[in-house]
Amino acid sequence: xxxxxxxxxxxxxxxxxxxxxxLYVVLGKWILPRxxxxxxxxxxxxxxxxxxxxxxxxxVEEIKLDYAEKLAHIDDEAKKLFEESERRIIERRGxxxxxxxxEMERKTRDFHEEAExxxxxxxxxxxxxxxxxxxxxxxxxxxQRIDKREAQIALEEAIEALEKKPEKRG
Amino acid sequence: xxMSGPLQHFRVIIYHDLHLGPVDLSISNTAVYMWVAVIVIVxxxxxxxxxxxxxxGMGQLIAELLYDFVARQTRLNIHGEGERYIPLMFTLFTxxxxxxxxxxxxxxxxxxxxxxxxxxxxxxxxxxxxGLRFYRHGWGFFHAFAPQGVPKIMLPLMVPIELLxxxxxxxxxxxxxxxxxxxxxxxxxxxxxxxxAAPWFLQWLPLGFTVIQIGLEVIIAFIQAYIFVVxxxxxxxxxxxxx
Numbered sequence: 001x002x003x004x005x006x007x008x009x010x011x012x013x014x015x016x017x018x019x020x021x022x023l024y025v026v027l028g029k030w031i032l033p034r035x036x037x038x039x040x041x042x043x044x045x046x047x048x049x050x051x052x053x054x055x056x057x058x059x060v061e062e063i064k065l066d067y068a069e070k071l072a073h074i075d076d077e078a079k080k081l082f083e084e085s086e087r088r089i090i091e092r093r094g095x096x097x098x099x100x101x102x103e104m105e106r107k108t109r110d111f112h113e114e115a116e117x118x119x120x121x122x123x124x125x126x127x128x129x130x131x132x133x134x135x136x137x138x139x140x141x142x143x144q145r146i147d148k149r150e151a152q153i154a155l156e157e158a159i160e161a162l163e164k165k166p167e168k169r170g
Numbered sequence: 171x172x173m174s175g176p177l178q179h180f181r182v183i184i185y186h187d188l189h190l191g192p193v194d195l196s197i198s199n200t201a202v203y204m205w206v207a208v209i210v211i212v213x214x215x216x217x218x219x220x221x222x223x224x225x226x227g228m229g230q231l232i233a234e235l236l237y238d239f240v241a242r243q244t245r246l247n248i249h250g251e252g253e254r255y256i257p258l259m260f261t262l263f264t265x266x267x268x269x270x271x272x273x274x275x276x277x278x279x280x281x282x283x284x285x286x287x288x289x290x291x292x293x294x295x296x297x298x299x300x301g302l303r304f305y306r307h308g309w310g311f312f313h314a315f316a317p318q319g320v321p322k323i324m325l326p327l328m329v330p331i332e333l334l335x336x337x338x339x340x341x342x343x344x345x346x347x348x349x350x351x352x353x354x355x356x357x358x359x360x361x362x363x364x365x366x367a368a369p370w371f372l373q374w375l376p377l378g379f380t381v382i383q384i385g386l387e388v389i390i391a392f393i394q395a396y397i398f399v400v401x402x403x404x405x406x407x408x409x410x411x412x413x
Binding site: 007011023031032042 | 177180181182184188193194195196197198200201204205207208211212215216219222223224226230233234237238256257258260261262264265281283284285286287289290291294348352
């Protein structure tokens with residue numbers, strides 16, 4: 001067989017070593033780092049995405065647990081909310097009642113003050129009219145001599161006039 | 171082509187005489203087709219990985235699959251330290267595969283059908299593994315030839331067997347690849363000669379087999395490169411391991 005002919009062994013060995021070393025250097029320097037880098041990047045990307053998915057899943061699980069827990073305590077929660085609302089309504093009602101009472105007290109006080117003022121004014125008016133009456137009566141007594149019967153008639157007229165006067169004013 | 175054709179295929183042809191003193195460094199068909207293989211590997215991988223992307227195209231996918239395959243075998247067979255030897259194993263795999271496949275081009279030459287080529291690779295790996303073992307274990311290198319737990323009376327038998335199996339490694343490694351490539355190409359040659367020599371109505375039979383045989387040769391080219399790399403990994407792992 002020609003392969004056992006040792007004549008060409010030295011050149012074949014030499015060029016095998018050279019070719020192999022050249023290939024090793026070229027692949028190791030330019031090709032393999034590129035392939036390894038791409039594979040690593042992809043692996044890292046996949047790892048990151050798996051981590052993110054796991055994280056999201058954990059979050060969902062957490063929310064689910066939280067929801068289940070809330071669902072389990074929803075009666076307590078509702079009762080608590082109802083009591084809270086009731087308390088707020090009572091508070092509000094009390095506050096409104098207090099405000100109303102204060103308002104009513106103020107109005108009552110105003111009314112009393114106004115009534116007192118009217119009463120005082122009425123007294124003052126009566127006094128003024130009584131004075132007029134006395135003056136009129138005195139004039140009549142001074143300028144003419146009247147008997148008892150005439151005086152009675154004059155008084156009645158004066159009282160009548162007095163009764164008519166407020167009507168005219170009013 | 172006559173019936174001696176199949177062996178003619180393995181004949182070394184000198185293209186350019188080159189001598190360095192007494193040493194013959196002539197450029198033969200072996201060297202030229204090795205260069206062809208190297209150029210095809212480098213150019214092919216360069217083109218496949220020209221614009222690497224996270225979502226790979228067909229070329230990039232093939233390059234990555236090839237790398238991943240070799241890297242996985244290396245990590246699997248060199249325990250704990252496989253990562254460091256991936257470039258060496260990838261080079262070995264692609265070099266042998268390239269040399270195996272280049273011979274399937276009609277009229278081309280198969281460098282791995284030459285004992286000198288497979289022997290160089292095998293002895294290179296053997297010496298590298300032996301040097302690594304000596305570097306790691308010093309004189310403990312020789313402990314591997316006398317396995318622990320073996321009764322002393324058995325040592326005169328065990329040590330020669332271990333030595334024989336140790337030195338047989340490069341021989342088997344070289345012969346396996348050389349024999350497979352030679353046999354495959356010889357079978358192809360014989361079938362082709364039979365096809366040409368047969369009467370016209372029977373020619374389809376050997377020529378049809380040639381097509382099947384070429385498909386088989388492609389598979390064998392991959393398998394032989396794989397076996398060579400896996401065994402190289404095993405030898406390096408053996409050199410690194412404590413005995």
